[in-house]
Amino acid sequence: MSYGAAAAEHIAGGDARIDGVSTRFPQRVYGQGQEPDPRFSLANERTFLAWIRTSLALVAGGVALEALVLDMDPTLRLVAALVFIGLGLLAAVQAWVGWMRTESALRVARALPGPAVGTVIAVGMVIGILLIVLGFVLP
Amino acid sequence: MTTPSGNPEDAPFDAGLQPERTLLAWRRTALSFAVAGLVAERLVAGTLGPVLAIMLGVAVVACAAGAYVLASRRYRRAHERLVAAAALPPGGRAVTALAAAAALIAVTGAVFVVGAGTLR
Numbered sequence: 213m214s215y216g217a218a219a220a221e222h223i224a225g226g227d228a229r230i231d232g233v234s235t236r237f238p239q240r241v242y243g244q245g246q247e248p249d250p251r252f253s254l255a256n257e258r259t260f261l262a263w264i265r266t267s268l269a270l271v272a273g274g275v276a277l278e279a280l281v282l283d284m285d286p287t288l289r290l291v292a293a294l295v296f297i298g299l300g301l302l303a304a305v306q307a308w309v310g311w312m313r314t315e316s317a318l319r320v321a322r323a324l325p326g327p328a329v330g331t332v333i334a335v336g337m338v339i340g341i342l343l344i345v346l347g348f349v350l351p
Numbered sequence: 352m353t354t355p356s357g358n359p360e361d362a363p364f365d366a367g368l369q370p371e372r373t374l375l376a377w378r379r380t381a382l383s384f385a386v387a388g389l390v391a392e393r394l395v396a397g398t399l400g401p402v403l404a405i406m407l408g409v410a411v412v413a414c415a416a417g418a419y420v421l422a423s424r425r426y427r428r429a430h431e432r433l434v435a436a437a438a439l440p441p442g443g444r445a446v447t448a449l450a451a452a453a454a455l456i457a458v459t460g461a462v463f464v465v466g467a468g469t470l471r
Contacts (some may be wrong), residue, residue, distance in 0.1 A: 250439045254429075264380055268384065271456055286457055294461060297461045300460070303453075
């Protein structure tokens with residue numbers, strides 16, 4: 213079947229709807245709008261998963277700083293580790309909130325939200341790296 | 352589209368292989384979780400003792416393997432429904448559970464780091 217025919221079926225009404233009301237979780241996302249192009253939902257899901265892996269990498273980096281007992285100023289090492297882990301937590305929150313906001317925007321045919329915390333994570337990583345460099349240089 | 356089996360239902364839903372790429376993204380995420388969990392288990396093994404450490408390791412690998420299997424099953428369902436012009440199967444619960452697991456790992460990491468950084 214051509215994609216156009218599939219999209220027409222989607223717009224005609226997804227089968228997860230009962231009396232026009234979606235029962236899918238979370239309601240905040242699925243209780244509005246119309247079934248979007250499934251390729252866009254799948255891309256949104258992959259973006260979510262990429263943020264989750266980013267979160268894991270940031271947490272792993274922070275934990276490694278302490279676990280490897282690097283020869284650096286212990287206070288700066290601890291602060292840098294906490295900065296990276298805090299950014300990892302933020303990335304996990306961004307993954308979920310971003311997924312919900314993007315899926316909602318797709319359903320109501322609005323412009324997609326940008327990565328809300330992208331700047332915070334970029335700036336935070338620079339700060340974390342500077343702390344590590346300082347920690348090696350200082351003692 | 353022609354397929355090795357000659358069955359049109361086995362053809363990919365779209366030429367961009369979106370469902371297949373999403374399946375692979377779930378798989379590498381599950382593998383990342385397994386690796387991160389096992390490294391974490393290795394780090395805290397000395398503190399927890401062997402029994403708790405083995406239980407933690409088995410639990411982490413079981414969760415990652417479960418996510419891997421669930422993602423494969425969800426792909427199969429998504430493919431069947433998409434080629435039948437139905438909506439994607441719901442994914443909100445899996446997404447929420449995975450985000451909660453990532454947040455839990457971050458909090459656990461913070462506890463470990465504070466513990467290691469202040470006790471040393």
